[in-house]
Each structure stands twice: as structure tokens, then as C-alpha cells.
Amino acid sequence: MTLLGVEGIVKNYGGIQALRNCTMNFQEGAINGLIGPNGSGKTTLFNVMTGYETPDSGKVTFRGKDITNSTPDEVFAAGIGRTFQLTRIFPRLTVIENVHIAAQRKGLVAQMRQWSQPDERARALESLDFVGLTKLSREPAGSLSYGQQKLLEFAFIMVAEPKVMLLDEPAGGVNPTLLKHLGGRIKELNKTGVTFIIVEHDMEFVMGICDQVSVMHQGSALLEGKPEIVRNDPAVLEAYLGTDMTEVN
Amino acid sequence: MSTDTTISQRPTPPSYEVPKAIRYGALTVGFLVLVIFPLVFNNPTISTIGVFAMIFLMAVTGWNIFSGYTGYIALGHAVFFGIGQYATAMLASYWQIPPGWETFLLIPVSMFLAGLAAIPIGLIVLRVRKHTFIVLTIALMFIFQLFAYNLRGWTGGSQGLEVSQPPWDGSIFNLPYYYVGLFLAIIAIVTSFMIRRSKFGLSLLAIRDDEDRARSLGINTRNSKLTAFVISAIFLGAAGCMYAMFVGSVYPQFSFDPAFDLELSIMAFAGGLGTILGPSLGALIISGAQQYFLITFGGANVFLIVYGALFILILRLLPGGVVPAISDKWRSHVVRKEQRILDSELEGPAEAGAHK
Numbered sequence: 001m002t003l004l005g006v007e008g009i010v011k012n013y014g015g016i017q018a019l020r021n022c023t024m025n026f027q028e029g030a031i032n033g034l035i036g037p038n039g040s041g042k043t044t045l046f047n048v049m050t051g052y053e054t055p056d057s058g059k060v061t062f063r064g065k066d067i068t069n070s071t072p073d074e075v076f077a078a079g080i081g082r083t084f085q086l087t088r089i090f091p092r093l094t095v096i097e098n099v100h101i102a103a104q105r106k107g108l109v110a111q112m113r114q115w116s117q118p119d120e121r122a123r124a125l126e127s128l129d130f131v132g133l134t135k136l137s138r139e140p141a142g143s144l145s146y147g148q149q150k151l152l153e154f155a156f157i158m159v160a161e162p163k164v165m166l167l168d169e170p171a172g173g174v175n176p177t178l179l180k181h182l183g184g185r186i187k188e189l190n191k192t193g194v195t196f197i198i199v200e201h202d203m204e205f206v207m208g209i210c211d212q213v214s215v216m217h218q219g220s221a222l223l224e225g226k227p228e229i230v231r232n233d234p235a236v237l238e239a240y241l242g243t244d245m246t247e248v249n
Numbered sequence: 250m251s252t253d254t255t256i257s258q259r260p261t262p263p264s265y266e267v268p269k270a271i272r273y274g275a276l277t278v279g280f281l282v283l284v285i286f287p288l289v290f291n292n293p294t295i296s297t298i299g300v301f302a303m304i305f306l307m308a309v310t311g312w313n314i315f316s317g318y319t320g321y322i323a324l325g326h327a328v329f330f331g332i333g334q335y336a337t338a339m340l341a342s343y344w345q346i347p348p349g350w351e352t353f354l355l356i357p358v359s360m361f362l363a364g365l366a367a368i369p370i371g372l373i374v375l376r377v378r379k380h381t382f383i384v385l386t387i388a389l390m391f392i393f394q395l396f397a398y399n400l401r402g403w404t405g406g407s408q409g410l411e412v413s414q415p416p417w418d419g420s421i422f423n424l425p426y427y428y429v430g431l432f433l434a435i436i437a438i439v440t441s442f443m444i445r446r447s448k449f450g451l452s453l454l455a456i457r458d459d460e461d462r463a464r465s466l467g468i469n470t471r472n473s474k475l476t477a478f479v480i481s482a483i484f485l486g487a488a489g490c491m492y493a494m495f496v497g498s499v500y501p502q503f504s505f506d507p508a509f510d511l512e513l514s515i516m517a518f519a520g521g522l523g524t525i526l527g528p529s530l531g532a533l534i535i536s537g538a539q540q541y542f543l544i545t546f547g548g549a550n551v552f553l554i555v556y557g558a559l560f561i562l563i564l565r566l567l568p569g570g571v572v573p574a575i576s577d578k579w580r581s582h583v584v585r586k587e588q589r590i591l592d593s594e595l596e597g598p599a600e601a602g603a604h605k
């Protein structure tokens with residue numbers, strides 16, 4: 001069943017067509033990979049799906065509902081969490097404060113209550129424990145290493161218990177041990193029913209973890225399928241590497 | 250290198266906060282000092298310094314609720330300070346309020362009007378960020394100054410307006426202003442404290458660190474900023490009302506004064522921007538010093554040099570402000586203590602050092 005889908009999305013920046021009639025569906029309960037060469041529109045698609053960019057035309061649907069014109073906070077409240085290509089945490093707040101930010105509250109009175117309610121604290125500590133950062137909970141988040149910040153970003157999205165997590169290059173700048181750790185966490189969360197959409201250039205990581213891989217090229221969907229099929233598809237190789245050199249010769 | 254080594258080995262991480270006993274003890278002492286100050290120093294010259302300190306205390310605390318917590322440095326809060334002043338002067342004469350205690354009833358009215366004005370102003374200026382925001386707030390303040398100069402029928406133009414002063418005896422004249430000021434300043438500090446420890450306050454701090462990130466975590470950044478902006482304006486309105494009543498006159502160039510916002514930000518920076526008590530401490534030290542130097546070295550504006558030197562000294566020695574400097578000292582004290590415990594547990598300082 002399609003959980004998150006885009007239909008005929010067009011997005012232009014001046015003369016650059018970032019997305020051209022892009023249609024894609026991401027299945028519920030799957031770990032979806034989204035690959036494509038640099039500039040193929042992956043991050044723009046993420047921005048459109050999470051309310052950071054309004055498409056020039058087309059539609060974004062989440063669980064059958066149109067969310068095309070929703071703001072980022074509404075998108076998050078609906079159950080779509082995301083990480084950024086360059087890790088974005090709150091450096092001057094402590095780690096434990098960071099994991100409390102995403103806890104959702106409705107109404108002015110609730111907003112004025114103390115920032116850490118017992119149930120929120122329990123969830124926050126649980127997700128910190130999940131990524132292995134409990135010991136650092138009172139440190140300013142800015143003092144963590146880059147890899148730890150990636151884990152923290154992952155942890156604070158988890159707190160809101162999203163239905164789907166969009167990860168933009170989770171492997172970028174992360175050492176192999178940590179990457180393995182992160183991959184394990186993604187699989188574990190996926191078993192609990194969280195859907196993932198992962199933009200990544202590390203093919204080994206993508207092919208190893210994803211159930212389904214979509215390929216983007218020049219702003220639209222090129223191919224969708226199982227990792228082993230995508231890996232050997234000539235059109236994908238061409239998109240990544242350009243025309244076959246033997247043909248040129 | 251592996252993250253697995255960061256998994257908790259000691260059950261609870263150390264707390265870097267200064268212990269409650271010390272914090273509350275210091276607060277109580279500070280509060281008592283402020284309460285008895287005008288009774289001990291009953292010389293009107295000194296207690297006048299006290300009244301101005303209270304006015305700045307509530308103003309800077311209010312300013313910090315918005316600018317300190319969200320990181321949007323507003324340099325046009327004189328707009329709300331001025332609105333409070335003009336509201337007081339205009340309404341006192343319009344409603345023919347006799348000079349005396351009744352005038353103090355204009356405080357809540359000024360607060361309301363300043364807060365009300367902050368809604369449309371906030372909706373306009375909060376659409377932009379960073380430098381553009383700062384420039385826009387300054388511009389807005391000059392627009393209001395021009396209004397005050399030109400709407401002569403209401404504001405008296407450059408002639409200004411008078412607020413009649415009560416016929417109280419000189420020896421006790423300052424006391425009501427001082428204590429009402431102290432009361433309002435405490436309300437501002439308590440509000441600031443409650444916001445800082447609330448979910449709303451955490452959202453504001455998140456906006457300060459990364460506004461777009463905060464939005465993607467479900468925070469309605471526009472409403473949060475606007476709410477903080479309005480709350481902050483309310484306390485500036487109160488400060489303006491107190492100022493107009495105490496000084497007894499209102500002029501465009503002093504009500505909508507660019508130097509006022511600089512003073513507020515200097516006080517907040519010196520004490521510790523974005524902390525609860527830093528700006529209060531900054532207000533007490535700097536406004537006190539400023540008034541004292543004015544009286545002592547006032548003749549040839551020497552006080553400005555001394556004042557500037559003091560400010561440079563604070564920035565040089567305590568770049569983050571007084572309060573962050575204290576908490577940093579405490580933090581390194583805790584870290585050193587933890588390190589000693591770890592060292593003794595591991596029986597080898599080299600291993601403990603590698604652990605961080």
C-alpha cells in the first residue's frame with residue numbers, strides 16, 4: 001500500500017528544472033532507497049514532500065490525503081520526520097533538550113507546562129538509549145562528534161513516533177562502524193512498522209538495507225524495483241556513469 | 250571511535266547545574282538586598298538610581314524573553330517603551346487622572362496597549378530574519394519617533410507632554426516608584442523563568458539555534474515568535490509607563506530613542522544573553538554604574554568614557570556575560586570532579602583521559 005506518494009511534481013528554479021513531472025510511490029512498511037546522480041532532484045523532492053518547497057504543479061499525498069501545501073510543522077505533526085543532508089541539531093541546547101523538542105503538544109496551556117513531562121522524558125531517554133547517547137544527555141549537543149550528531153538527529157525524530165522517516169544521506173561522513181550501528185537501528189525501527197525513505201550515495205549501504213529502490217534522473221523517476229534489479233539496470237548505470245565508453249570508442 | 254563506547258557506563262550523567270541550594274540562596278539574598286536598598290540608602294540621589302535600575306530591570310528582562318530566547322536581536326523595542334510613555338501621558342490628561350496613586354493604574358493599560366501594538370508590528374517584522382530583522386526594527390522605531398514629532402495634536406510634537414507629579418515629600422518620593430518597579434520587575438523575571446522552563450521556551454531556544462530545523466520538528470515558529478514578541482512588548486510598555494510617571498515628561502527623541510535599545514542589548518550581553526538572570530544582573534550593574542558615573546563624573550561627559558571602559562572590560566574578561574561565565578566555571582569544576590572519580594575507578598589517568 002502506498003504511504004507517501006508524489007504525482008506529476010514540477011519544480012523550477014529560474015531556468016533550472018529541478019523536478020520534471022515526477023511521480024513516485026513509497027510503500028508502507030518498507031525501507032525505500034532513493035538514488036540518483038548529483039542534481040537529479042532527490043533533495044528537492046524531499047523538500048517538496050516535507051513542506052519546505054511548494055511545487056509549481058503536482059500533488060503530494062500521505063495516507064491518501066493531499067498534503068501538497070502543508071507547512072513543515074504540519075507535515076511533521078502528520079507523521080513525516082526528516083533528517084537533513086548536513087546534520088542539523090540544536091548545538092547550544094543539551095542533548096536531552098534536543099530530544100524533547102520534537103515531542104508534540106497541543107494548546108497554549110500544555111505549551112506553558114514544563115518542557116519535560118514524565119512521559120516525554122521516558123520516551124526521550126528511551127530513544128537516546130536506542131542510539132547509545134544516554135551518557136551524553138547533559139552535554140551541549142554542539143560538543144558531540146559529527147557521527148554522534150547524526151545519531152542525535154535520528155533520536156529526536158524518533159521521539160515523535162513518525163510513520164515515515166526521510167533520511168537525507170545518513171551515511172555521509174560517517175565511519176563504517178557507526179554506519180553499521182545506524183543501519184541496525186533503521187532495520188530495528190522498520191520492524192516496529194516505521195517506513196523509511198533513504199537518499200544515499202553509498203550504494204553498498206543502500207543495496208544492503210533497502211527493500212525497494214527508486215532511481216531519479218534529471219528530475220523524474222527513472223526506475224523502481226528490488227535492489228538487485230536496479231543495480232544491474234543499464235539505464236541506471238548510464239544515468240550514473242554517462243554513456244558507455246565502449247560505444248563512444 | 251565506535252559509538253558503542255558512548256553507551257552509558259555510569260548510570261546517571263553528571264549534572265552541570267549549580268546546586269539548588271546555592272541558586273535559591275543567592276536569589277533570596279539578591280531579593281532581600283533589592284527590598285532593603287532604598288531603606289538603607291535613603292538619599293534621594295541614590296534611590297533615584299534605584300528607580301531607574303528597576304525600570305531597566307523589567308525592560309531588559311522583557312527584551313530578553315524575545316531577543317535572548319529566540320536570538321532575534323530587536324533594536325526597536327523603544328517603540329513599545331515609547332508607546333507606554335505616550336499612553337501614560339496622553340491618558341493621564343485625557344482621563345484627568347489626579348497626580349498620585351491613581352496614575353499607577355495606567356500601568357496595566359500601557360502594558361495592554363504595548364502588547365496590542367506588538368501584534369501587527371510583529372506580524373510585519375517577524376517575516377524576516379537576522380540582519381534584515383535588526384534593520385527593520387530600527388527603521389520602525391524611527392517611524393514611531395516621526396509620528397511622535399508630527400502628530401502634534403496628540404503628542405505635542407517636539408514640545409512633548411507633561412505627566413503631573415504627585416505632591417509627595419522629597420524624602421519618600423522615590424519609594425512608591427521603586428517598589429512598584431521592583432514588583433513589576435519580579436513579575437517579568439518570574440514570567441521569564443516560567444517561559445524558560447516551559448515547552449514554549451524550549452521551542453524559542455530551538456528557533457534561536459536553527460529555525461528551519463525547529464519547523465521540521467513540528468514547532469509553529471511564527472506563532473511562537475509572535476507570542477514571545479508580544480509578551481516582551483508588554484513589559485516594555487510597563488517600563489515606559491513607569492518612566493513617564495517618574496520623569497514627568499515625554500519627548501519624541503527620548504521616548505523613541507535608539508540609544509535605549511543599545512542599552513538594553515548591552516545590559517543583556519554583559520549579563521548573559523538568553524539566560525534567565527543574566528540580563529537582570531546586567532541591568533542592575535550597568536544602569537547602576539551608568540547613573541552613578543553620571544552623577545560622579547557627569548560634568549564633562551567623562552561618565553561615558555568610564556561607562557564604555559567598564560563595558561569593554563566585561564566583554565574582554567567575560568565574553569559570554571557574567572552568568573554564562575559562572576556556569577562555565579561550575580561546569581569545569583564538575584567535570585574535574587567527575588574525572589577524578591573516573592581516574593580512581595580506572596586506576597590509570599591515561600585510560601581515563603582517553604575516555605573523555
